[in-house]
Amino acid sequence: MKVSKDAASAARRIYRLCSADGRLDQDKVRTAFRKVAAAKPRDYRAILHALLRLVRLDEESRQAVIESAVDLDSPSRVRIEQSLNNQYGGGLSFSYSTDPELLGGVKIRVGNDVWDGSVQSRLERLTSAF
Numbered sequence: 759m760k761v762s763k764d765a766a767s768a769a770r771r772i773y774r775l776c777s778a779d780g781r782l783d784q785d786k787v788r789t790a791f792r793k794v795a796a797a798k799p800r801d802y803r804a805i806l807h808a809l810l811r812l813v814r815l816d817e818e819s820r821q822a823v824i825e826s827a828v829d830l831d832s833p834s835r836v837r838i839e840q841s842l843n844n845q846y847g848g849g850l851s852f853s854y855s856t857d858p859e860l861l862g863g864v865k866i867r868v869g870n871d872v873w874d875g876s877v878q879s880r881l882e883r884l885t886s887a888f
Contacts, residue, residue, distance in 0.1 A: 761804045768799075769808030773816075781849065782816050819869035822850045827860040827876070842868060 761769075772794070776786040790809070794802055822842055824830070830838070835854065842850055846868060857865075861877035 759804065759807050761808045762801055765801045765804035766808045768805045769812060772805070772809055773812045780847065782813065787813055815869075819846075820850055821868070822852045823867045824852060824854050825857045825860060825865040825867075825876075826854070827856065827858055827862050829856055830854060830864075838864070838866070842866070 772790050773782075776783055776790055778786075787809075791806065794805055794809075799805070822839075824835075824838060835852075839850075839852055842852075850868065859878060861881070863876040863878075863880075864873075865876050865879075866873045
């Protein structure tokens, strides 16, 4: 859906109003959605679409996905979680998965940020260098 500049601006204003201390208040977001849908201002569907996109981006930025070649032990998980919470200010939710194709190391994704310390990526960089 094509969103006009006015609709995107309105969605950003609503998003900022629903945020407190850098955290998105889900109750305020629900209330905002209901009020916009009930009032039906000009281009309200685009406003709701843009606001939903902003909420999804915020939710994804609070999700950390950790992939490793083998299951991580508890001290490693705690160390990774503490490091990411220090960097992103806490409030992250963590999900762990194993991927034997990584061969070793860890691949971490938080929102749009990716840290790839896997053996597989190092081998791929080495082969592309030759």
